[in-house]
Amino acid sequence: MSIDTAPTVSATALDATSGTVTRRDILHRMLMTLGPILAALVIAGCILLAVGVDPLAYYGFVLEKGLFSPLGIQQTLTRMAPLLFLAAGLIVAFRAGMWNLGGDGQFLLGAVTAAASAPVFVQIMPAWLALFCSFLIAMVVAMIWSLVPALLRAYQGVNEIITTLMMTFLGTSLANVLVKLAFRDPNTTVPQTRTLPVEDRLPRLFETTITSGLLLGLAAILIVHLVMTRTAFGLKLRIVGANPRAAVHSGLGVPGLTVAVFAISAGLAGLAGAVDIIGVQGNVRADWNPAYGLAVIPAVFLARMNGFAAIGFVFLLSVLSIGGESAARRLGVxxxxxxxxxSIVLIVLALAEYFDHRYNQSRRA
Amino acid sequence: MTGLFSEVFLSALLFGAVTAAIPLLLAGLGEQISEKAGVLNIGIEGMMLAGAYLGFVGAFYSGSLWLGFLTGAAGGVSVAVVMALLCVRIGLNQIVIGIALTLGLEGLTALLHHFQFSRSYPRLPAADATVIPLLSDIPVIGPAFFKHHLIVYLAVALVFGMGYIYRRTQLGLNLQAAGDKPAALDVAGIDVVQTRTIAVLTTGALAGLGGAYLANVGAGLFIPFITNGAGFLGIVLAMLARGRPVWVLFGALLFGVCLSLTTAMQVAGINIPTDIIQMLPFLAVMIMLVLFGRRASLPAALGIPYERGAR
Known part of the structure; x- marks a missing residue:
């Protein structure tokens, strides 16, 4: 019951490294990227107008808080850290043709694991080692969580969209159970894990409030990009993504690679959870679920699964996320x-790709 | 615990199971027809939410449950129209559009609910049941299965109607061919795009109806994210049912029991955190997939847009 649907909005997923880039190409890429975003903003603005909210005021608040206020931009850059890890995980999965939609469950379990282990570790070992161990264990837990969908896809051909979604529902509940029952801080009335003291968290950058997790996130996405585009392992994964049958015939161990892809993708999602907890939140409250996982998908698609471009779009998403929270409070949206x-960005982007493709074909004919 | 109490408890449990199963049944039957015709419909969760919201709005303002079902089905169809245009007509990636529709409808219905109902949280009165004479007098089973709203019996009848369409009619054969070998259907002179469009729109109507039932009869109100994965459960049901509507019915009842157990345990005051109980239905799905995943069969051309003359 496997379905050969390489998750490519565009046909450009494989040729991200193609050599000469003319100015025309760059202009075209810019148009194909900014066009859908602008169109989506206009359509979404119409929806705001329909429910009686001034869209210009809304977008104004988003930019004011998310981009132009000194405190806001620092929050935006901090928010980027977990999003970058999640985007890195999605790039690996999507380029290899696997739909890991279980990011939120893996993220939360990684977060809870880190929140439970870090306060214990800092008491028994040096701080840097404690944080490193917390990251590691969060990654491993998220990897284990992805094992069932990975094995089902690799050896039984069960569609991974469904299994990862189901595991996300399970993971969200399990994370809550863990917070409320296993790792609950006995000293608070609200169910939450023990809080990691601020001085033990990831250091902040210079004199700002920006977390150094941002640098980790940037490193993660760049490493993923280089592995996917410059190494034999990355090429193997891209072949599996482009044509699984051809990959089997060329002698690649597709089941093993499938499990590896899920492990890497989920591991990065687990690290995203850990970096958010160890860097920013300090603890996990019960029923906390920021649901970053699905929101990152369009950013990765807009970036055509290219790591460098993904950084830019994650920044935009971050502005939207931080600014949106503020605008929501002020305007009651x-x-x-x-x-x-x-959702509108995804649809408009897919449409733009389609018409661009059609236009190119008719020009060639 | 007296015998009488457990009898009442058991029939309430089964009654709840049927109530919980109906949205899953409708979603599963809907997904089945799309998948048969070769369209993987991930947007079904969004279609159910549209149905739940519009169904509730229709029933709330008109006071008629039937009008609510109608607007609910129309809501599902309106989302399905987008899906049909984008994925069947011009052949965009079904998974991308499906995810987008689900996300968008989650956001949109939550937004509309916020501006419309978030201060008052209005509720609908309990739906009137159609009591089937004689059968409803059977102890335990009678009150559990034969005292439901009329639409429940219609939904069960639909299972057999669908079975008939798939096995005995030209339309059923066309749907099957559109999923297995669309080129052959095209050569036979039947429009693949039209056949698939019919399938997707039917999915929208059934999913919308399922959502409307969930909001109007199951809950009596609309809250954001009310479907809570029911559409995805429907996809699993369709996958495991191997194209047979009756299996969707059995699967839906099985998950219905799980969901009903969730509520029953909370009502009975059994001291387990709700989070653990909420995991039950999804755990059941994963176990089913581990056990029977390999035996599930899907049409050959599922997920692949049909383009005439393309290789």
């Missing part, structure tokens, strides 16, 4: 509006 915006 619930945060769910971001979901609508993300």
């Amino acid at each position: 619930p945060n769910h509006f971001t979901l609508v915006l993300v």
Whole structure:
């Protein structure tokens, strides 16, 4: 029951490294990227207008808080850290043709693991080692969580979209159970894990409030990009993604690679959770679920699964996320509006790709 | 615990199971027809949410449950129209569009709910049941299965109607061919795009109806994210049912029991955190997939847009 649907909005997934780039190409790429974003902002603005909110005021607040205020931009850059890890995980999975939609479950379990282990570790070992161990264990737990969908896809051909989604529902509940029952801080009335003291968290950059997790996130996505584009392992994964049958015939161990892809993708999602907890939050409260996982998908698609471009789009998403929270408070628009915006971006982007493809074909004919 | 109490408890449990199963059944039947015709419909969760929201709005303002079902189905169809245009007509990636529709409808219905109902949280009165004479007098089983709203019996009848369409009619054969070998259907002179469009729109109507039932009869109100994965459960049901509507019914009832157990345990005051109980249905799905995943069969051309003359 496997379905050969390489998750490519564009045909450019494989040729991200193609050699000469003319000015025309760059202009074309810019148009194909900014066009859909602008169109999506306009359509989403119409929806705001329909529910009686001034879209210009909304977008104004988003930019004011997310981009132009000194405190806001620092929050935006801090928010980028977990999003970059999640985007890195999605790049690996999507380029290898696997739909890991279980990011939120893996993220939360990584977060809870880190929140439970870090306060214990800092008491028995030096701080840097304690944080390193917490990252490691969060990654491993998320990897284990992805094992069932990975094995089902690799050896039984069960569609991974469904299994990873189911595992996300399970993982979200399990994370809550762990917070409420296993790792609950006995000293607080609200169910939450023990808080990691601020001085033990990841250091902040210079004199700002920006977490150094941002640097880790940037490193993660760049390493992933280089592995996917410059190494034999990355090429193997891209072949599996482009044509699984051809990959089998060329002698690649597809089941093993499938499990590896899920492990890397989920591991990065687990690290995303850990970096958010160890760098910023300090603890996990019960029922906390920021649901970053699905929101990152359009950013990765817009970037054509290219790591460098993904950094830019994650920044935009971050601005939207931080600014959206502020605009939501001021204008009374619930945060769910971001979901609508993300959805419109995806649809408009797919449409733009289609018409671009059609235009190119008719020009060649 | 007296015998009488456990009898009442058991029939309430089964009654809840049927109520919980109906949205899953409708979603599963809907997904099945799309998959048969070769369209993987990940947007079904969004279609159910549209159905739940519009179904509730329709029933709330008109006071008629039937009108609510109608607007709910229309809501599902309106999302399906987008899906049909983008994925069947011009052949965009079904998974990308499906995810986008689900996300968008999650956000949009939550947004509309916020502006419309978030201060008052209005509720609908309990739905009137159609009591089937004689059968409903059977102890335990009678009150559990034969005292539901009329639409429940219609949904079960639909299972057999679908079975008939798939096995005995030209339309059923066309749907099957559109999923297995669309080129052959095209050569036979039947429009693949049209056949698939019919399938996707039917999915929208059934999913919308399922959502409307969930909001209007199951819950009596609309809250954001009310479907909570029911559409995805429907996809799993369709995958495991191997194209047979009756298996969707059995699967839906099985998951219905799980969901009903969730509520029953909470009502009975059994001291387990709700989070653990909420995991039950999804755990059941994963176990089913581990046990039967390999035996699930899907049409050959599932997920692949049909383009005439393309290789």
